[in-house]
Each structure stands twice: as C-alpha cells, then as structure tokens.
Amino acid sequence: MISIIKAQEIVKYLSDYFQIEEPKVKFGKSNSKRCWYYPLSNEISLGRNHANNDCVLHEFTHGLVKKQGGNPITHGDMFAIQLFKVVDYFYKGKPNKYGWRWDYPNIFKFYKSLNNKEK
Ligand SMILES: [Zn+2]
Numbered sequence: 001m002i003s004i005i006k007a008q009e010i011v012k013y014l015s016d017y018f019q020i021e022e023p024k025v026k027f028g029k030s031n032s033k034r035c036w037y038y039p040l041s042n043e044i045s046l047g048r049n050h051a052n053n054d055c056v057l058h059e060f061t062h063g064l065v066k067k068q069g070g071n072p073i074t075h076g077d078m079f080a081i082q083l084f085k086v087v088d089y090f091y092k093g094k095p096n097k098y099g100w101r102w103d104y105p106n107i108f109k110f111y112k113s114l115n116n117k118e119k
Helices: 004-018 053-067 077-090 105-118
Strands: 024-027 036-038 043-046
Touching (some): 004 024
C-alpha cells in the first residue's frame, strides 16, 4: 500500500521531469475500484486495495500520453513506449523493478520484446 502523500510526491517528481501539468491524486470512493486516470479533470484515482508505486506510474503515463496528443485511455504501443520511459526514469534505469507481468498482456508483451532485442 502507498499513502496519498507518497503518491503525490511520485506524481510531482514525474510531472517535473516530463513537464506535464501535475495530475491531482486521490483515493477512489469504492474499495474495490482499481486505479484510474480521468483525462478531463487530469486526475488519478487510486483504488485503496490496489494502490502501489506501479499503479501510480501506470496512471501517470495516461496523463503523459494525453499531453503528447495520444488517446489517453487506451493501452496501445504509444502507451507502452511512454510507460517504459516513465518506469525507466522512476526506477533509475532498472525497468525490471516494475511489475510488467501484472500490467495489461500487450504491455507485458511489449516489455518482453524490448528485452529480446537487447540480447
Ligand atoms: Zn491504464
């Protein structure tokens, strides 16, 4: 679990580096709800049972894609590429610290394809 303060710190850290308007961060009202990004209000909602660093990185990436003119709610290649940049920066060049296998299957596949190219 992550505190709202810690989540805000991460979002500020990433927003400064990637130069986007800092998304607001809040906990969702329902315990069962997963983490979510609201493009219109530029808001990250964290599910109380799901909130961790990786969840914040994933949702932040939706804001980054939006700023770059991409579709802010899909998880295609553009999202995967930007997520990799966010993860690489946050984990200081150690992107394997991110829980890729827990993300969407195509994102995990994208990450695996990167690793294969490096070898
Ligand atoms: Zn997402």
